[in-house]
Amino acid sequence: MNPPSTALAEKIGGPGSGETEELISGSEAISHVCRLADVDVITAYPIRPYDTVMQYVSQMIANGDFDCEYIVAESEHSQFEIVKHASAVGARVFCGSSGVGWFYAFEALAVTAGLRLPMVAMVGNRALDDPGAFGVEHNDALAVRDLGWMLNWVETAQEALDTALIAYRVAEDPRVFLPCAISCDGAFLTHSQAIVKVPSQEMVDSFLPPYDRGDKQLHPDNPITIAPQANEDWLMEMRRQNDQAARRARGVIIEAYEDFNAKFGRDYEPFLERYMMDDAEVALVGMGTMGMPVKVAVRKMREQGKKVGFVRVRWFRPFPAVELQEALGGMQAVGVIDRDYSFGSSHHSGTLGTEVRSALYPLEKSPKVVTFIAGLGGREVTADNVVETTDMVFDAAEGKLNDQDTYWIGVRE
Amino acid sequence: MPETTVESLGSFLETQVLDPWKGPKKVIPEEYYTSGHRTCQGCESAQLMRLMAKAGGPRSIILGATGCMYVANTTYYSTPWVVPWMHTQLGSTGSAATGTAAALTAMMRKGKMTKEPINVIAVCGDGGGVDMGLSAISAALQHLHYNLLILCYDNESYANTDIQVSGSSPYGANTTFTPPGKVHRIMHKRWKKNTAAMLAAGHPDVKYVGTVCTSYPVDAMNMVRKALSIGGPTFIHSLDPCPKGWDYDPKYSHELGELAVETGMWPLYEIERGKLKMLGRSQRIVNGQFKRKPVREYLMRQGRFAHFIDEDYDYVQKKTDEMWEKWLIPGVIPFFE
Numbered sequence: 105m106n107p108p109s110t111a112l113a114e115k116i117g118g119p120g121s122g123e124t125e126e127l128i129s130g131s132e133a134i135s136h137v138c139r140l141a142d143v144d145v146i147t148a149y150p151i152r153p154y155d156t157v158m159q160y161v162s163q164m165i166a167n168g169d170f171d172c173e174y175i176v177a178e179s180e181h182s183q184f185e186i187v188k189h190a191s192a193v194g195a196r197v198f199c200g201s202s203g204v205g206w207f208y209a210f211e212a213l214a215v216t217a218g219l220r221l222p223m224v225a226m227v228g229n230r231a232l233d234d235p236g237a238f239g240v241e242h243n244d245a246l247a248v249r250d251l252g253w254m255l256n257w258v259e260t261a262q263e264a265l266d267t268a269l270i271a272y273r274v275a276e277d278p279r280v281f282l283p284c285a286i287s288c289d290g291a292f293l294t295h296s297q298a299i300v301k302v303p304s305q306e307m308v309d310s311f312l313p314p315y316d317r318g319d320k321q322l323h324p325d326n327p328i329t330i331a332p333q334a335n336e337d338w339l340m341e342m343r344r345q346n347d348q349a350a351r352r353a354r355g356v357i358i359e360a361y362e363d364f365n366a367k368f369g370r371d372y373e374p375f376l377e378r379y380m381m382d383d384a385e386v387a388l389v390g391m392g393t394m395g396m397p398v399k400v401a402v403r404k405m406r407e408q409g410k411k412v413g414f415v416r417v418r419w420f421r422p423f424p425a426v427e428l429q430e431a432l433g434g435m436q437a438v439g440v441i442d443r444d445y446s447f448g449s450s451h452h453s454g455t456l457g458t459e460v461r462s463a464l465y466p467l468e469k470s471p472k473v474v475t476f477i478a479g480l481g482g483r484e485v486t487a488d489n490v491v492e493t494t495d496m497v498f499d500a501a502e503g504k505l506n507d508q509d510t511y512w513i514g515v516r517e
Numbered sequence: 518m519p520e521t522t523v524e525s526l527g528s529f530l531e532t533q534v535l536d537p538w539k540g541p542k543k544v545i546p547e548e549y550y551t552s553g554h555r556t557c558q559g560c561e562s563a564q565l566m567r568l569m570a571k572a573g574g575p576r577s578i579i580l581g582a583t584g585c586m587y588v589a590n591t592t593y594y595s596t597p598w599v600v601p602w603m604h605t606q607l608g609s610t611g612s613a614a615t616g617t618a619a620a621l622t623a624m625m626r627k628g629k630m631t632k633e634p635i636n637v638i639a640v641c642g643d644g645g646g647v648d649m650g651l652s653a654i655s656a657a658l659q660h661l662h663y664n665l666l667i668l669c670y671d672n673e674s675y676a677n678t679d680i681q682v683s684g685s686s687p688y689g690a691n692t693t694f695t696p697p698g699k700v701h702r703i704m705h706k707r708w709k710k711n712t713a714a715m716l717a718a719g720h721p722d723v724k725y726v727g728t729v730c731t732s733y734p735v736d737a738m739n740m741v742r743k744a745l746s747i748g749g750p751t752f753i754h755s756l757d758p759c760p761k762g763w764d765y766d767p768k769y770s771h772e773l774g775e776l777a778v779e780t781g782m783w784p785l786y787e788i789e790r791g792k793l794k795m796l797g798r799s800q801r802i803v804n805g806q807f808k809r810k811p812v813r814e815y816l817m818r819q820g821r822f823a824h825f826i827d828e829d830y831d832y833v834q835k836k837t838d839e840m841w842e843k844w845l846i847p848g849v850i851p852f853f854e
Contacts, residue, residue, distance in 0.1 A: 144629070
């Protein structure tokens with residue numbers, strides 16, 4: 105691992121000094137958020153590739169740069185249960201995992217969302233063993249998509265840092281009170297360094313209010329009972345409240361991005377990134393670091409006169425159906441590239457493909473949607489792969505390719 | 518860098534000073550576990566919850582793992598808890614206590630919460646404690662800087678889910694997963710796990726581990742008070758007679774608890790700062806002042822052993838005799854000398 109940046113506090117130089125530039129990985133970028141957000145309780149358990157974030161966090165604590173209760177748990181299940189309970193008491197928490205580790209915590213993940221407990225977690229996306237693979241697949245984080253977790257995928261270390269700050273603000277907003285997972289593609293983002301603007305404490309404090317659990321706080325001054333047995337008498341009303349919180353999250357996310365862009369001088373569109381979409385006739389859709397080769401390929405194809413654009417989905421939950429309808433509605437065809445699988449699903453696509461197809465279906469003139477699976481287990485998605493994919497999307501637009509099927513890209517027959 | 522001392526391993530937070538109550542008349546009248554629970558008639562685990570809440574007092578947070586004391590006990594709109602209570606998952610008793618104590622520690626240290634000693638008590642049944650949650654409880658007992666008590670209410674089966682065998686069920690018990698049949702009379706052949714002693718031996722820095730039985734309620738409350746006062750993580754294991762799971766008339770709960778101790782099947786002891794002390798009847802057994810009653814007197818009172826024949830009683834008697842006559846420490850630490 106790379107050693108954490110040293111004497112960070114001095115480099116940042118205290119309140120008011122603005123941002124400093126650091127050459128850091130996605131994991132290290134998120135570790136800075138733990139410090140800047142003054143997180144109270146952090147739990148760690150080793151699994152690659154997310155675990156690098158905890159190596160940076162622990163070194164900051166050891167160096168006295170950051171004060172929190174830092175617990176190395178004896179399993180991912182305990183890791184997530186510990187922070188779940190700390191959040192109920194009113195502590196700001198951080199956690200994370202990868203692949204089967206995330207699945208080992210699955211019970212805790214379910215109840216954290218069910219209890220409306222805010223938590224920010226980093227998922228270093230990794231293929232689910234067996235067969236063993238360290239590389240990225242999105243099936244780990246996607247598994248919680250139905251439970252109330254907010255999910256987003258980021259492309260760069262800068263976006264990881266910024267999105268983690270936004271995630272705390274949204275998750276801890278009393279209108280939401282839901283956990284949020286930030287997915288960073290394993291290795292491609294967790295371990296790759298880039299120049300990142302690290303904000304000052306003052307900037308973060310102006311954006312992120314303290315976590316206030318209010319009358320939901322578990323404390324002797326507020327002797328409530330949390331999570332009693334509710335049964336059929338009340339469970340459906342509680343689920344409905346969860347649904348309403350997930351619906352409200354959309355507006356709170358938009359609010360948070362507006363404020364963040366104003367205070368930090370960024371220009372993020374909250375749910376999507378649109379690349380060369382202005383006069384595009386076909387569009388590719390994907391998530392995470394796949395955006396990098398896709399953008400290279402799109403530029404190359406534009407030079408050849410192919411009117412192709414790219415939409416990168418930032419937030420998978422809440423799912424930006426309205427934004428995607430608006431962005432993709434006029435396309436002749438849309439190609440969705442999943443870095444995950446959903447065996448036996450409709451059209452045999454990945455999960456993003458299914459969601460995009462569903463989002464576009466109500467349009468009066470819905471574009472053809474053709475789905476692809478690529479980059480599993482950390483296999484590189486090359487610019488040539490993207491060109492090959494785009495040609496198939498053009499074929500689908502012209503009716504020369506069956507748009508009811510899913511095509512695997514970069515796979516040996 | 519400041520030198521790490523034994524003292525700095527402890528919590529920066531003080532504990533409440535909860536002195537023992539000298540006799541039933543000194544016990545406070547206030548109740549912190551009241552009406553609203555829906556446990557069975559004669560439920561000794563519910564009795565234990567009442568004693569525990571009384572012993573801990575109003576400045577306590579209770580975490581309850583899935584089990585009888587959650588499902589039957591804590592129902593929406595009729596919770597019996599006067600003190601704050603939160604459910605935790607079946608295997609999360611240790612994690613719930615750790616997370617709660619960690620949050621209090623961090624927030625009080627950083628000035629985000631008024632500094633005061635708050636009791637953190639996490640309760641689990643034998644399914645949650647002896648089986649599924651053992652790993653997280655062991656982990657919680659390693660974090661010496663958190664003040665917390667883990668209390669296992671052991672009714673010797675997964676009683677809430679229909680009486681299924683657990684790692685804490687006694688040998689041979691008829692449970693819905695180990696029913697006697699035409700070919701196999703004894704389906705449950707495991708010996709009850711020696712949980713409290715195992716946790717004490719495996720976590721020697723823990724300042725207090727004890728066993729209790731609600732048939733001796735003042736002792737049980739005082740042990741809870743001692744565990745909460747002494748600081749750091751602590752563990753208490755309670756044997757709770759269960760009319761539904763053990764199959765007896767609810768009016769005999771108290772008597773069966775006494776018989777479990779008097780036959781030597783449930784030894785009472787505490788290990789305080791590494792020093793073992795046998796308690797009550799169990800102490801008198803060790804001292805030779807009380808002759809253990811035959812296990813048959815205890816087992817025959819319970820329907821779960823109705824299929825036993827002489828050789829089964831003899832086997833349980835032989836194993837129990839070994840606990841007292843051959844173990845390195847009678848009734849507590851196995852390994853033969």
